[in-house]
Amino acid sequence: RWRFQTYAGAALGPHVTKPAIDLFNRSAKGEMEIELYYADQLVPTGELFRALQNGTIDAVHSDDDSMAAPVPVSIFGGYFPFATKSILDVPVLFNQYGLADIWRDAYAKAGGVVWLSAAGQDACHFNTRTPIRSVADLKGLRLYTFPTAGRFLTQFGVVPVSIPYEDVQVAAQTGEISGMAWSGITEDYTVGWADVTKYFLTNNISGAWIGSWFVNEKRWADLPQHLKDLWLTCVQAGHNYRDQWYWGGEAKLRAQGEKLELTTVPADEWAEIEKAAMVFWDEVAEDNETTAKVVKTFKDYNGVLTKSGGVYACG
Amino acid sequence: MSYELIAALMFSSMMLMLLTGQRVFAVIGFVGAAAALFLWGGTGSFNMAFSSAMKLMRWYPMLTLPLFVFMGYMLAESRIADDLYRMFHVWMGSIRGGLAIGTMLLMIVISAINGLSVAGMAVGATIALPELLRRGYDKIMVTGVIQGGSTLGILLPPSVVLVLYGMIARQPVGHLWMAGVFPGLLMASLFLLYIMVRCRLNPELGPPMPEEERAKITRADKLHALQAGIWPFVIFFSMTGLFLTGVTSLVESAAVGAAASTFVALIRRRLTWDVLYQTARKTLGVSCMFMWLIMAALCFGAVFDGLGAVKSVERLFLNDWGLEPWQVLLMMQAAFLILGVFLDDTAMLVIVAPLFIPLAGALGFDLIWYGVLYTITCQVAYVTPPFGYNLFLMRAMAPPEITLPDIYRSIWPFVAIMLLTLLIIALYPPIATWLPNYVYS
Amino acid sequence: MPKAIRLYVKWVDSLSRWTGIFAMFLLFALLGILLYSTIMKTWFLPSLWTVEAAQFVMVSYYLLGGAWTLKEGEHVRMDLLYSRWTPRKKAGVDLVTGLAMIFFLGLLFAGGVASSYYAWQTNEHSFSAWRPPMLPVKLIMTFGIFLTLLQAAAIFFRDWATLRGASIE
Ligand code: NA
Ligand code: NA
Numbered sequence: 001r002w003r004f005q006t007y008a009g010a011a012l013g014p015h016v017t018k019p020a021i022d023l024f025n026r027s028a029k030g031e032m033e034i035e036l037y038y039a040d041q042l043v044p045t046g047e048l049f050r051a052l053q054n055g056t057i058d059a060v061h062s063d064d065d066s067m068a069a070p071v072p073v074s075i076f077g078g079y080f081p082f083a084t085k086s087i088l089d090v091p092v093l094f095n096q097y098g099l100a101d102i103w104r105d106a107y108a109k110a111g112g113v114v115w116l117s118a119a120g121q122d123a124c125h126f127n128t129r130t131p132i133r134s135v136a137d138l139k140g141l142r143l144y145t146f147p148t149a150g151r152f153l154t155q156f157g158v159v160p161v162s163i164p165y166e167d168v169q170v171a172a173q174t175g176e177i178s179g180m181a182w183s184g185i186t187e188d189y190t191v192g193w194a195d196v197t198k199y200f201l202t203n204n205i206s207g208a209w210i211g212s213w214f215v216n217e218k219r220w221a222d223l224p225q226h227l228k229d230l231w232l233t234c235v236q237a238g239h240n241y242r243d244q245w246y247w248g249g250e251a252k253l254r255a256q257g258e259k260l261e262l263t264t265v266p267a268d269e270w271a272e273i274e275k276a277a278m279v280f281w282d283e284v285a286e287d288n289e290t291t292a293k294v295v296k297t298f299k300d301y302n303g304v305l306t307k308s309g310g311v312y313a314c315g
Numbered sequence: 316m317s318y319e320l321i322a323a324l325m326f327s328s329m330m331l332m333l334l335t336g337q338r339v340f341a342v343i344g345f346v347g348a349a350a351a352l353f354l355w356g357g358t359g360s361f362n363m364a365f366s367s368a369m370k371l372m373r374w375y376p377m378l379t380l381p382l383f384v385f386m387g388y389m390l391a392e393s394r395i396a397d398d399l400y401r402m403f404h405v406w407m408g409s410i411r412g413g414l415a416i417g418t419m420l421l422m423i424v425i426s427a428i429n430g431l432s433v434a435g436m437a438v439g440a441t442i443a444l445p446e447l448l449r450r451g452y453d454k455i456m457v458t459g460v461i462q463g464g465s466t467l468g469i470l471l472p473p474s475v476v477l478v479l480y481g482m483i484a485r486q487p488v489g490h491l492w493m494a495g496v497f498p499g500l501l502m503a504s505l506f507l508l509y510i511m512v513r514c515r516l517n518p519e520l521g522p523p524m525p526e527e528e529r530a531k532i533t534r535a536d537k538l539h540a541l542q543a544g545i546w547p548f549v550i551f552f553s554m555t556g557l558f559l560t561g562v563t564s565l566v567e568s569a570a571v572g573a574a575a576s577t578f579v580a581l582i583r584r585r586l587t588w589d590v591l592y593q594t595a596r597k598t599l600g601v602s603c604m605f606m607w608l609i610m611a612a613l614c615f616g617a618v619f620d621g622l623g624a625v626k627s628v629e630r631l632f633l634n635d636w637g638l639e640p641w642q643v644l645l646m647m648q649a650a651f652l653i654l655g656v657f658l659d660d661t662a663m664l665v666i667v668a669p670l671f672i673p674l675a676g677a678l679g680f681d682l683i684w685y686g687v688l689y690t691i692t693c694q695v696a697y698v699t700p701p702f703g704y705n706l707f708l709m710r711a712m713a714p715p716e717i718t719l720p721d722i723y724r725s726i727w728p729f730v731a732i733m734l735l736t737l738l739i740i741a742l743y744p745p746i747a748t749w750l751p752n753y754v755y756s
Numbered sequence: 757m758p759k760a761i762r763l764y765v766k767w768v769d770s771l772s773r774w775t776g777i778f779a780m781f782l783l784f785a786l787l788g789i790l791l792y793s794t795i796m797k798t799w800f801l802p803s804l805w806t807v808e809a810a811q812f813v814m815v816s817y818y819l820l821g822g823a824w825t826l827k828e829g830e831h832v833r834m835d836l837l838y839s840r841w842t843p844r845k846k847a848g849v850d851l852v853t854g855l856a857m858i859f860f861l862g863l864l865f866a867g868g869v870a871s872s873y874y875a876w877q878t879n880e881h882s883f884s885a886w887r888p889p890m891l892p893v894k895l896i897m898t899f900g901i902f903l904t905l906l907q908a909a910a911i912f913f914r915d916w917a918t919l920r921g922a923s924i925e
Binding site for chain 1: 374
């Protein structure tokens with residue numbers, strides 16, 4: 001019996017985490033059961049890594065950034081500005097360009113936690129109460145966003161706000177925040193943020209969320225091989241479900257959704273932000289060897305994408 | 316031992332230990348931490364305990380709590396409320412039960428500028444109650460007036476309970492506050508009606524002001540007393556007004572409200588160092604009491620949740636799908652009421668609401684309307700023995716001649732009126748939902 | 757009562773009193789931060805740190821105020837039966853159930869120490885764009901819990917003295 005906590009709240013969790021867990025519980029036929037808890041239910045998200053490390057929680061689905069994992073790669077979790085262009089870039093980066101090994105090693109070094117698998121999700125768009133039609137409109141917005149993305153956005157006058165995930169919708173209603181830079185449009189509609197904001201910006205600051213599945217080291221070691229295999233297969237099936245859910249949802253809701261009005265900043269103006277991101281990349285690369293390696297991988301991969309053109313080069 | 320058994324054990328040992336009279340936070344925290352120790356062993360248990368402190372720190376609407384409390388005491392200490400009370404006294408004193416009616420009106424005004432029932436309790440128990448007793452009002456009736464009236468603080472906006480509900484139900488606070496207006500006024504009217512009818516039937520309960528004293532009050536006095544009514548409006552607009560128009564955020568509004576009440580005290584030359592110190596002192600006491608209790612309840616709740624107890628209850632509910640939605644709602648409301656008798660609203664919210672509220676939503680009920688039903692249930696929980704904040708506060712603040720049995724006996728008529736209001740709003744939802752729909756569309 | 761215990765109780769009471777007075781003033785810090793936030797948001801650029809700073813002040817407020825609150829008897833009890841007992845009986849029951857309080861506070865304290873140690877070891881920063889280090893606030897929290905624990909022990913000794921018919925003073 002595992003206690004599993006996800007970063008997602010009760011509205012989003014059924015799509016991003018629950019399918020994998022339900023599948024596992026059905027397939028394990030009572031040999032083992034995983035109990036799913038949503039954001040902050042057992043421990044606050046900021047304490048998630050520690051809880052996982054010392055076994056208060058057995059397994060976790062989260063990005064490295066929000067759970068404040070004390071590893072050099074955590075800065076790349078969630079949305080690292082312009083690291084990817086679309087959802088499938090993440091598994092490619094991890095499985096074909098070697099990020100999986102870097103992540104596995106980083107967590108092995110931190111101890112107590114085993115990194116299992118990463119996958120992409122939606123792109124990081126802005127949905128706000130006031131329209132964004134130019135970069136200048138970002139100035140003064142109090143946005144709920146990821147720590148790293150937030151730090152990057154401060155240079156454009158954005159004021160990032162960190163609050164528990166479940167409080168975000170109400171915070172937008174009570175005026176604590178003016179919107180979010182957190183997700184694609186599918187999530188905005190699913191969790192109710194589309195009800196409390198008016199505008200959706202089609203430009204994004206990163207093409208896919210990088211999130212991972214983790215497990216307590218000892219719990220993983222204790223698991224018989226067939227259950228390990230089963231769990232990894234279920235996690236993979238969950239990735240597959242999300243790939244389609246987000247990809248289809250983004251298109252459909254942008255085209256047919258009625259709650260959010262779409263706005264766009266002209267591409268040549270948005271390039272200013274992309275340029276700033278490259279400066280940010282170089283700063284991060286100077287932190288240590290690991291970050292340098294990851295940034296280099298991003299650069300190599302994005303070079304490939306740009307060169308290949310067509311659908312690969314679109315953000 | 317099965318998890319269900321542990322969960323049942325947790326609940327029963329908590330109830331049992333509460334009977335020993337140990338501090339409530341210590342009992343809830345102990346049971347939570349001990350169960351955590353049993354489930355997780357050393358490291359896990361102390362991490363669960365401390366996590367609750369971290370969780371509470373990140374729960375930003377709680378920032379409004381000490382500010383609302385501060386505001387309540389500032390109104391009491393700076394004697395703005397005295398003037399207000401005197402205003403009602405001068406205007407209402409001559410009729411039967413007039414001072415009790417005036418006290419209820421005072422409770423309504425305080426409720427409109429404060430988000431908890433504690434402010435009303437503080438003003439009612441320390442200012443109104445001694446005066447009412449001195450004038451020979453029936454102690455059981457007036458104790459009930461103050462306890463029942465002060466609970467309006469969480470139904471009439473601003474309301475901290477509705478903020479917490481909004482957090483869990485994911486409903487906008489503005490809508491919820493608006494939804495509380497008419498139910499709050501309805502309940503207040505029923506309270507007033509009750510007092511008038513009882514005092515008419517039995518004049519000894521609330522003797523009118525003596526003739527000679529009445530003669531001494533001139534028309535000028537009466538008009539002068541009216542000035543006291545200006546200040547609550549100033550505070551109301553600087554806080555609730557700025558929030559509802561979107562100028563300030565919720566926590567900022569609480570700060571503006573606290574500053575505004577201090578400012579009003581200052582320009583009325585009532586802000587002495589002693590007043591400031593006393594206010595800060597009492598605010599610390601009440602806020603700490605609340606926060607430690609919520610922290611312990613969070614610890615208890617997380618462990619309880621970790622047992623899968625919430626899920627067991629959910630399964631139990633889902634097996635009852637054969638029922639009509641309204642039957643499920645009725646069951647939930649009954650369970651809330653029964654739990655509310657034993658628990659207080661914070662514990663209910665932390666332990667039960669995350670289970671009931673999504674269920675109510677899934678059954679297709681309007682969660683704004685349900686928030687009002689929930690809040691009224693909390694009001695009942697506040698005043699029903701053995702566990703209720705207002706009971707405890709009354710016990711702490713009332714003059715010594717008010718005994719515990721007096722307090723317990725005093726609240727029943729008011730509980731009956733609360734339940735009547737609950738029923739009316741359950742049967743006729745537009746009372747709650749009309750105003751938010753009108754304002755926000 | 758042994759002199760050491762009497763001294764301990766006296767010392768802890770006075771410590772609780774002073775930290776309580778300090779905590780009282782933190783409320784004004786909280787008020788100041790939020791008013792500053794309001795002013796900045798209404799007329800200037802909203803500030804990055806105010807909500808989180810307010811949260812830090814708030815948690816310090818009620819944890820540093822914990823010992824004082826305990827000493828002043830501000831915590832609610834379910835006093836249906838309790839209020840009818842003699843002081844001696846109250847002290848006797850409190851002596852036993854007080855151990856439960858000490859147990860809870862002890863676990864909280866251990867959790868605080870572990871969490872602070874982790875913050876120090878991993879150079880933990882808050883997961884926000886402001887990124888303040890977490891060690892200071894965790895140390896303040898742990899210290900507040902520690903003082904509350906000391907006060908709970910002092911209350912234990914006081915109850916013990918009452919039960920034996922002595923006074924701690
Ligand atoms: Na109110
Ligand atoms: Na109750």
